Amino acid sequence: MLKIINLHAGVEGNEILNGIDLEVNAGEVHAIMGPNGSGKSTLAGVIAGKEDFEVTEGQILFEGEDLEDIAPEERAHQGIFMSFQYPVEIPGVTVTNFMKTAINESRKARGENEMPANKMLKKIREKAELLEIDRKFLSRSLNQGFSGGEKKRNEIFQMAMLEPKLAILDETDSGLDIDALRIVANGVNKLKSKDNAVIVITHYQRLLDYIVPDYVHVLNEGKIVKSGTKELALELEEKGYDWIKNGTVV
Amino acid sequence: MATDLKEKLVSSFMAFENKVDVDHPIHDIRLGAIKNFEAKGFPTNKEEAWKYTSLRKFAKTNFSVFPKKSKTPEYRDVKKYFLHEVDTYKIVFIDGVYSSFLSETTHDGVDVCLMSAALSKPMYRPVVDVYFNKAASKDEQMTSLNTAFSREGAYIYIPKNKAPIKPIEILHFATGTEAALMLQPRNLIIAEENSELQVIERHQSLTDNEILTNCVTEIFAAENAIVDYYKVQNDRHTASLIDNTYISQKAKSTVKVHTFSFGGKLTRNNLNYYQHGSHIDSTLKGVTIIGEKQHVDHHTLVHHQEPDSESHQDYKGIYGEKSTGVFNGKIIVDKEAQKTNAFQQNNNILISDKATINTKPQLEIFADDVKCSHGCTIGQLDKDAMFYLQSRGIPKKEATALLMYAFTDDVMDSVRLPELKNRINNLIAEKLGVQMGFDL
Numbered sequence: 001m002l003k004i005i006n007l008h009a010g011v012e013g014n015e016i017l018n019g020i021d022l023e024v025n026a027g028e029v030h031a032i033m034g035p036n037g038s039g040k041s042t043l044a045g046v047i048a049g050k051e052d053f054e055v056t057e058g059q060i061l062f063e064g065e066d067l068e069d070i071a072p073e074e075r076a077h078q079g080i081f082m083s084f085q086y087p088v089e090i091p092g093v094t095v096t097n098f099m100k101t102a103i104n105e106s107r108k109a110r111g112e113n114e115m116p117a118n119k120m121l122k123k124i125r126e127k128a129e130l131l132e133i134d135r136k137f138l139s140r141s142l143n144q145g146f147s148g149g150e151k152k153r154n155e156i157f158q159m160a161m162l163e164p165k166l167a168i169l170d171e172t173d174s175g176l177d178i179d180a181l182r183i184v185a186n187g188v189n190k191l192k193s194k195d196n197a198v199i200v201i202t203h204y205q206r207l208l209d210y211i212v213p214d215y216v217h218v219l220n221e222g223k224i225v226k227s228g229t230k231e232l233a234l235e236l237e238e239k240g241y242d243w244i245k246n247g248t249v250v
Numbered sequence: 251m252a253t254d255l256k257e258k259l260v261s262s263f264m265a266f267e268n269k270v271d272v273d274h275p276i277h278d279i280r281l282g283a284i285k286n287f288e289a290k291g292f293p294t295n296k297e298e299a300w301k302y303t304s305l306r307k308f309a310k311t312n313f314s315v316f317p318k319k320s321k322t323p324e325y326r327d328v329k330k331y332f333l334h335e336v337d338t339y340k341i342v343f344i345d346g347v348y349s350s351f352l353s354e355t356t357h358d359g360v361d362v363c364l365m366s367a368a369l370s371k372p373m374y375r376p377v378v379d380v381y382f383n384k385a386a387s388k389d390e391q392m393t394s395l396n397t398a399f400s401r402e403g404a405y406i407y408i409p410k411n412k413a414p415i416k417p418i419e420i421l422h423f424a425t426g427t428e429a430a431l432m433l434q435p436r437n438l439i440i441a442e443e444n445s446e447l448q449v450i451e452r453h454q455s456l457t458d459n460e461i462l463t464n465c466v467t468e469i470f471a472a473e474n475a476i477v478d479y480y481k482v483q484n485d486r487h488t489a490s491l492i493d494n495t496y497i498s499q500k501a502k503s504t505v506k507v508h509t510f511s512f513g514g515k516l517t518r519n520n521l522n523y524y525q526h527g528s529h530i531d532s533t534l535k536g537v538t539i540i541g542e543k544q545h546v547d548h549h550t551l552v553h554h555q556e557p558d559s560e561s562h563q564d565y566k567g568i569y570g571e572k573s574t575g576v577f578n579g580k581i582i583v584d585k586e587a588q589k590t591n592a593f594q595q596n597n598n599i600l601i602s603d604k605a606t607i608n609t610k611p612q613l614e615i616f617a618d619d620v621k622c623s624h625g626c627t628i629g630q631l632d633k634d635a636m637f638y639l640q641s642r643g644i645p646k647k648e649a650t651a652l653l654m655y656a657f658t659d660d661v662m663d664s665v666r667l668p669e670l671k672n673r674i675n676n677l678i679a680e681k682l683g684v685q686m687g688f689d690l
Contacts, residue, residue: 048641052633076643088638092659093652098642101652106643141659158642 001026001063001197002047002166008057009046015056016042018222024166027194031208031233032201034219035241040201041085043219044170047199048082049075062166076102077109079165083155083172090142095154096124098142099161106162127160131187148175156187163191168199173207185210205237220244253312255432256291260284262315263398270401276369279383283397290391302576302608303518303547308462308490313432315399317345320427323456325352331454332419335669338450339418341404345425346433348402352421362418365403365436377407381440385468385496385524392520393494396466400436403465408445410472417448417667422465424489426457437467441475441503448667452482453491461489468496471503473527478506478666484513484677487542494520501527501556508665509536510674511546512681522551523561525587530559535661537674539654539681541570541602551580554587554617563594566658569605580612581622588617594624599631599657601650631657651682 007020016039024030034040046053047060049072060067062078070078090098104114115123128138131153143151152172159167169188173181188198188211200211208216208230216232217224225244226232236243263284270277292309293300322344332340339362342352348364355363361374368374369382383400387393404420422435433453441447455461471477483491491514497505511517523532538546552561567575577596598607611624631653639649655678665671 048637050637050641052637071646072637072640073643073645073649076641082641084638084641086634088632088635090635090639090652090656092656092662101648102642102644105645105648109643109645162643 003061004058005061006058007046007055007060009042009053009055011052011054016053016222017046019058020222020224022217022224024197024199026165026197028215029192029198029200029211029213031213031216032199032219033203033205033216033233033236035245036203038219039222040219041170044082044168044199044201047168048072048080073105074109076162077106080168081159081162081164081166082168083152083159083170085171085174087143087151087155089144091144093142095138095140095142095157099124099158102158103161123161127157130160130190131157132183133157149177149180152176153180153184156184160187160191164196166197166199167191168201170201171203172200173202173204181207182210205233208233218244253310255309255311255313256288258312259315259395260288265316266399271370274369276378276382276400280398280400282388283394286388286394287391287398290394293391299549299578302574303516303545311430311460311462313430313460313462314428315432317347317431318427319347320345320425322349322351323423323425328352328423328454328456331421331423331452333417333450333669333673335672336667337416339416340421341418342421342423343402343435344423345427345431346402346422346435360409360412360415361405361407363405365405365438366401368405368438369401374405377440378438381468381470382438383468385470385498386466386494387496387522390494390520392464392492393466396434396436396464396494399434400466403436404439405437406439406447406449408441408447410442410444412442412445414446417450420449420451422453422463424455424457424459424461426455426459428459430460431462433461433463433465435463435465437465439467439469439477441469441471441477443472444474445472446476448478448480450480450482450667450670453485453489455486455489458486458488461485462492463490464492464494466494466496469498469505471497471499471505473500473502475500475503477504479508480665480667480670481507481509481519482674483509483511483517486513487515487544489514490516492518492520495522497523497532499523499525499527499530499532502529503527504531504533506533506535506664508661509548510677511536511538512540512677514544514546516545518547518549520549522553524553525555525559525561528556528558532559532561533664534561534563534565535664536565537658537661537678538565538567538569538575539678540568540573540575542573543571544573545575547576547578549576549578549580551582552592554581554583554590554592556586557588557590559587560591561593563596564660565596566661567596567598567607568601568654568657569598569607570601572602572604574605575607577607577609577626578612579610579624581614581624583615583617583620583622585616588619590617590620590622592620592622596626597657598626598628599654600628601630647683651679654682655679
């Protein structure tokens with residue numbers, strides 16, 4: 001589904017990612033871990049198409065197609081979703097209206113008709129229930145005055161609504177208490193299928209107790225320095241990132 | 251040959267005197283006003299208050315001052331300019347002349363009627379003597395010009411303790427019977443103690459003939475009165491408006507003016523608040539969305555004269571193409587006006603390299619125990635917010651519109667008439683050139 005080959009990228013000439021190789025197949029959950037500043041969020045942003053980042057070398061292929069010069073909204077239409085670490089507040093636009101717009105723009109791009117209102121409402125209700133979101137919450141302005149936990153839950157709600165092929169969760173666990181973490185993880189797990197894939201980006205092992213990865217990659221200084229299975233996350237938790245930074249890993 | 255509009259207006263005044271009751275005491279007010287205008291003429295860019303807004307072209311245009319009698323348009327042709335989703339009183343003028351056909355006035359416990367009636371019938375004298383021209387400037391030229399020719403407009407009087415009535419629409423239509431027409435409506439609005447009032451004012455040209463409107467509105471809010479006044483400025487690009495509003499507030503009153511400036515060629519809003527009492531709330535809000543070569547100038551004044559009152563100003567502007575904007579917000583806090591809380595905010599987004607905005611706060615504070623804050627920003631849309639929307643599949647154009655809409659939300663928030671809010675939201679969406687897939 002996603003194939004990253006020797007990816008180099010940065011901001012204004014400063015290279016942040018220097019040579020990433022990663023392959024994610026349908027049905028898989030990958031965790032990307034690493035210390036602060038290792039390039040985790042940059043990797044997420046580059047895949048989603050954030051313009052601030054410049055790809056200087058290498059390729060990102062999504063379902064065999066090169067994503068170079070593809071606008072963020074087109075990537076979304078093709079099925080890429082990124083859950084933001086810091087979701088943006090949009091006053092005056094309710095969660096419901098925002099979702100209607102997002103879904104119908106994607107449908108329009110795929111040459112489909114707008115989703116009928118009753119179907120839309122049914123879907124919104126279902127997915128809100130899945131994430132234990134109160135109905136009142138849906139008529140509030142998007143992210144405005146939301147707590148950290150509400151913002152993250154709302155991100156996963158959007159993911160549930162948009163049903164992406166590839167979901168990248170950027171630090172979704174930060175700022176969540178244990179109950180919220182469980183709800184969010186439960187939502188992600190229920191959305192998982194053999195046809196989609198998830199990349200979980202996290203600093204801590206905690207979230208991986210709930211969203212169990214098939215593979216764990218450790219990122220340091222813009223490179224994947226170690227890959228393994230879920231046991232690697234536990235090992236990291238125990239030994240700390242110094243274990244990686246000190247270069248004891250080969 | 252270029253016309254000298256000032257000369258034309260001054261000599262027209264004599265003809266005007268044949269049409270009005272020169273024995274009425276207010277005619278002395280008119281005489282004083284025409285003298286002031288004659289002495290000063292049209293404001294020029296040399297005056298600080300008119301630095302960025304030029305009336306030079308108008309001063310040389312041969313505007314018709316007394317229009318020929320025009321045909322009343324059919325209701326179906328002008329229906330869209332009315333707030334027809336809700337029941338309202340309507341005071342409608344066609345080329346400056348009252349249209350009873352399109353209006354719905356009342357004298358049932360309140361007066362929602364005509365200035366010409368108020369200025370000619372003896373029964374209105376006690377009110378007119380107390381209020382007429384008492385808040386308006388005797389010094390400012392455009393106001394004096396309007397005062398000199400004051401004869402017609404809306405007259406609204408809400409007596410003490412009157413329960414809220416339905417909203418009132420004041421509409422001025424120009425039908426294009428003249429190649430260039432100048433209109434000078436004069437409105438007088440009085441809300442007595444414990445009364446409540448909602449007014450929507452609109453100037454609308456029905457053709458592409460040139461229009462210049464120089465309007466003066468005086469609003470008096472007595473103790474505990476609540477006035478919501480909405481100015482919908484969405485005229486054709488051949489119509490210009492100089493709108494002068496003077497508001498006099500007594501203790502515990504609330505007057506909110508929302509100005510929506512989307513249309514017109516040149517729009518100048520002079521919005522002046524004078525507080526006479528404590529625990530007053532004065533709110534001034536505006537959304538400006540213009541493009542092409544449009545020009546909108548907001549000049550506000552809030553004069554705090556007594557302790558413990560508040561004022562809130564919040565103006566948002568979105569400027570595209572070669573449009574130009576001005577915001578000049580003046581706050582005066584007198585020495586006696588301790589514990590004043592004055593807030594002023596002006597945020598602007600320039601969506602074109604050729605658009606400009608001049609924004610200037612002017613604070614004159616003579617009291618030492620006050621809270622005054624002001625802030626102005628000029629910027630582009632937030633890139634992170636843009637990426638967020640795009641990453642959800644919303645294309646750049648729609649995302650831009652959505653963010654601009656969000657930018658105006660603080661102003662829309664306090665619009666208390668849902669039908670009007672809906673209408674303005676639709677105008678904003680239309681102005682931004684998008685269909686949102688939902689009713690904004």
